[in-house]
Amino acid sequence: MSLEAISKKRIKELLESLGEGYKLVAPAWEDGKLVFKEIKNMDEMVISHELPYKSPKEFLFPQLERMMCFDTTGGVTVEDQSEKTIVFGVKPCDLEALKVLKAVLAQGKFHDAWFVTRMEKTIFIGMGCSSEKPGCFCAQRGINRKYSSTCDVFLRDMGDHYKVEIITDKGRSLFNGLDLKKFKFEEVSYPENMAQSSRPTDETPRLLEIDAEENVVFNQVDWDRIAERCLGCGICTYLCPTCHCFAFKDVKEKDLSVRYRVWDSCMYPKFTLHASGHNPRSTKKERFRQRVMHKYVYIKQNQGYTACTGCGRCIRSCPAGMNIKTVVSEIMEVLDE
Amino acid sequence: MNNSYVPVKAEIIEVIQETSSDVDIKTFKIKLVDDEKMDFLPGQFVELSIPGVGEAPFGFASSPLERNFFELSIKKTGLVTEAVHNLWAGATVWIRGPFGNSFPMEEMEGSNILLIAGGLGLAPLRPLILYMLDESNRDKYGSIQMLLAARSSRDFIYTRDFDQWKEVKNTDIILTIDNPEEGWKGRVGYPHIIVSEMEFDVNNTYAVLCGPPIMIKFVSAKLVELGFPENRIFTTLEMRMTCGVGKCGKCNIGHRYVCIDGPVFNMAQLSQMPDEY
Incomplete structure (x- = not known):
């Protein structure tokens, strides 16, 4: 060229x-x-x-x-x-x-x-x-x-x-x-x-990665305390460059029924609500755990990538000061013990 | 490229009222337009759409050997199921699928089979039953025992099939209800109690269960206690889902997706999955 x-x-x-x-x-x-x-x-x-x-x-x-x-x-x-x-x-x-x-x-x-x-x-x-x-x-x-x-x-x-x-x-x-x-x-x-x-020459800090088996992260971390401040507003999922969960919505427009795809969010209770009334993720503890584990454990296991790029958007926009970086660091510390 | 979100047109050809109780369950016999065939395996599911209302997943409830039509047994529970219940023979619905894995039909060959179903939980097992009881397949399996449970005698689905199933050689059906009823000739009691009174060779039997979560929990625990290996106890799960093909992010339990890694799992897999999704 x-x-x-x-x-x-x-x-x-x-x-x-x-x-x-x-x-x-x-x-x-x-x-x-x-x-x-x-x-x-x-x-x-x-x-x-x-x-x-x-x-x-x-x-x-x-x-x-x-x-x-x-x-x-x-x-x-x-x-x-x-x-x-x-x-x-x-x-x-x-x-x-x-x-x-x-x-x-x-x-x-x-x-x-x-x-x-x-x-x-x-x-x-x-x-x-x-x-x-x-x-x-x-x-x-x-x-x-x-x-x-x-x-x-x-x-x-x-x-x-x-x-x-x-x-x-x-x-x-x-x-x-x-x-x-x-x-x-x-x-x-x-x-x-x-x-x-052109790779950065300054010493890179420890990588934020979770390498433990899913049940260990699921059970050994105090998710109740971690999720305590979360308001469940979902802004983190909307601004996240890797979040991709969605729903289909049908809308009647004159003689047509139009099916739209809309962004959905694991932070909302209805995301997993069954028609029977049962909800496997009924509290914010389960929902926040899902968000962190989907990014750092499940997608990594299924697709080979941790679905967090460190862009910091979820941290900057969270009205309650939730911070995925400190959450993951904390999980790593718990796993180190 | 095959677009997996776009459904094909289908027609309801018959509607069967399943239960005589107030539980609103109907079976819909459906055929694809232009006589397209539906090829599926026992345990798989489809997404059914009513345009303008929405879409929901349903397990096949008919024989996989019948390719000209298929059946879905649907309980009126939410928006889509209510809309389907208002439809009649001749109405158009939209279908995409089949999706998901299946019961291990080949792996189970040569073994005895114990099927335990509670209420509408018999629906996803019916393709398996009809497949195994078919003349062309019956010799591939040993004895087939079915323990079918319902809240009351009026809550059984597919009662029209029972006599025919019993007539097949080496096949037995036990019916049980929760509470005694006048004139009832079957058993009374929860399936995890009844199953411990049944006889089977735990070393040469596959158990397949489907029913309410509480039933699965008690029955599977009882089977393990009776000596069943966890990898020979199968069940099928349901979960809220949008896409059915592993994209929308709703139906996971740990890293596994019910839509593509399931809906059929064995107890060895389930016991390794996080409990509360």
């Missing part, structure tokens, strides 16, 4: 040229929060090292998605509202979350067709993160905040320019047929093996 370095001043121009035929999603301000949103005017786009309030999960797995319509003639129509999309400026923690979503929704015997279609049509352009926000703990989750290859293109910040790394064929296709000369930064040469050399 001839494109190695592009001028920072030219990045928006480049994105405009790339974006033809694609919906462009990037960080922008909305109601005082930096979020991923569709960019219609390039001035809205914010290129920074700031981790947005929300992850870009909703562009692969929307909070509300029309799945299918049943009509009065007895037909069913599958709906597909996916669009070719570029998601720009995704930080390594949010890119890491894609591994979990893909493993659960797009692998195994059954696939989630809506997710798979969106994933196929989406190109992720990753960027590094310069500093940890309060609540961030990606390093303790073993994530390099400066670089990730879990994307299609990665822009490495070199001060006055970005080094463009094309990772997938999909990423490469974005640049095909583009006159790149005007975006190029002056010739620069890079040392070999840059990917390796």
